[in-house]
Amino acid sequence: MNVWFYRKRYGNFYRFSVGTQNIVVLSDRTLLKAMFANRSKSLGAKKVHARIFGPLGIRCALDELEIPLHGHFLPSLDHLLSKSVIAKDMKNPFHCRLHVRFRNLENMTYSFTLSELVGYTAYEPLTIAFFGPSFHLDTYADYRILDTSLLTLMGPLSFTARSGIRARNRLLEIFVSYIRERDRSGSRDIEGEALSHTLNSVRSGSLSIRDQAACLLGLHWSLHTNLHRSMFWMVAFILEDHNALERLCSEIRETITKRYGGSLDALREETSLLPGFPLVDSAIKESIRMVGLSSSLREVEFDTNITSGDLSFVIRRGDYVFGDTRAIHVDNSVYPDAATYRVDRFLAGTEKAPNTLTWGSGEHICKGRFLAQYAMKLWLIMLLEMYEISSPESALPEMDPKSWSAIADPVGDITVCLRRRNNGILNDA
Ligand code: HEM
Known part of the structure; x- marks a missing residue:
């Protein structure tokens, strides 16, 4: 949601209504900290989750989701998406598939749109790293249709999103067969133990197989949706x-030469998730700061008093509380010249900018943040190390004011031209 500009007019907290639903907006760091810490335990995310899982196909009642979704499935993601599991189970398949996808670009047409480039290179490697090599990879088109229809599917006219419903149902069928297939092959199989633990968590309760499939579809959608948009903006x-x-290309070339003997393949030998490349890290943070939208929403479960300095106000049971993190990200007093992209804003040093709230915080902090940062980093390193990239267009696309995800949608696209570098990389010709 894009409400940060109301902060100037209404201050650091205010309430508005959509129909009968009150929404309280909190826009300063202290209030946001209190919201994320949730010491009174009055703020929950169950209804918020249900608003997403409903359109993704869950049919059971909200209270039946309590144990399987909130008790088992979501908590299991802390393990599945931890740094150690990503490094152990996902890093190598992601690296290998990504390298193949980038190499294949050579044989393809010389110019693409930026979203085609992102979709072509990122979808398959991420899906395989996560769901294993047996997962259907002809699902990209349906994922895209579902992603663009989800807002309509969440609204009162959901039945109008016919193509979205058809795409979702096809994806659900694929996840139903995926669960059945994994049941047949036993819990320990080629796709590693980590995902088995999450699958068991979703199977452990009373959910129908279609509802279990909807949980996995939710995971599949979360895996791609904000990551693809973030990759798009980072390159834009x-x-x-x-x-x-130029600075990014030099850092990448230099680090690969000095630390990895000139070979992209040697990056796989790292046991942790790609240390080094501090300018790439800063570029990732800065691009997400620029286009990240506020998306931390909680439901008030009982009346609670909130204090900010001398002021105190009550949030009422049934209201939603919305953490306006973007208000901080575009604040010139926090990030000087906040509207300008500064690739080195987050480099360590005396003027290093304060950390962003890109991933939310507290109990519902983004579970995929480590994977997202690793995937963006490796993706950018491979792109810039293997190709010279340019664009005939000079203007950045606008951010779509109708965007509702954690990362804004661009209005339109950008043409990109790629030329394979001849920089003597070993092992990847
Ligand atoms: C650049 C990419 C991404 C961005 C900017 C992003 C951002 C966010 C944000 C802002 C939230 C809400 C936090 C809150 O409510 O306070 C969230 C939640 C979540 N994200 Fe991400 N995310 C990204 C990628 C991913 C990936 C790759 C996954 C992997 C599956 C993922 C899984 C989740 C899940 C499961 C939640 C719900 C957590 C909960 O409510 O307990 N995200 N994300």
Whole structure:
């Protein structure tokens, strides 16, 4: 939701209504901290989750979701998406598939749209790293249709999103067969133990197989939706800022030469998730800061008093509380010249900017944050190390004011041209 500009007019907390639903907006760091810490335990996310899982096909009643979804499935993601499991189970398949996808670009047409480039290179490697090599990979088109229809599916006219409903149902069928197939092959199989633990968590309760499939579809959608948008913007910003592009290419070339003997393959030997490349880290943070939207929403479960300095106010049971993190991200007093993309804003040093709230915080902090950062990092390193990239267009797309995800949708697309570098990389010709 894009409400940060109301902060100037209404202050750091205010309430508005959509129909009969009150929404309280909190826009300063202290209030946001209190919201995320949730010491009074009055703020929950169950109804918020149900608003997403409903359109993704869950049919059972909200109270039947309590144990399987909130008691088992979501908590299991802390393990599945931990740094150690990503490093052990997902890093290598992601690296290998990504490298193949980037190599294949050579044989393809010379220019693409940026979203085609992201979709072509990122979807398959991420899906395989997560769901294993047996997962259907002809699902990208349906994922895209579902992603663009989800807002309509969440609204009162959901029946109008016919193509979205058909795409979702096809994806659900694929997840139903995936669960059955894994049941047949036993819990320990080629796709590693980590996902088995999450699958068992979803199977442990009373959910029908279709509802279990909807949980996995939710995971599949979360895996791609904000990551693809973030990759798009990251490249859009550096294409517009030639100096940033040059500095990133130099850091990548230099690090790969000095630390990895000139070979992209040697990055796989790292046991942790790609240390080094501090400018790439900063570029990732900065692009998400620029286009990240506020998306932390909680439901008030009982009346609670909130205090901010001398002020005190009550949030009522049934209201929603919305953490306006973007208000902080675009605040010039926190991030000087906040509207300008500065690739080195987050480099360590005396003027290092404060951390962002991109992933939310507290109990419902983004579970996929480590995977997202790792995937964006490796993806950008491979892209810039293997190809010279340019664009005939010079303007950045606008952010779509109708965007509702954690990352804004761009209005339109960008054409990108790729030329294979001849930089003597070993082992990847
Ligand atoms: C750049 C990409 C991403 C961004 C910007 C992002 C951002 C967010 C944000 C802002 C939230 C809400 C936090 C809150 O309510 O306070 C969230 C929740 C979540 N994200 Fe991400 N996310 C990204 C990628 C991912 C990936 C790759 C996954 C992997 C499956 C993932 C899984 C989740 C899940 C499961 C939740 C719900 C957590 C809960 O409510 O307990 N995200 N994400």
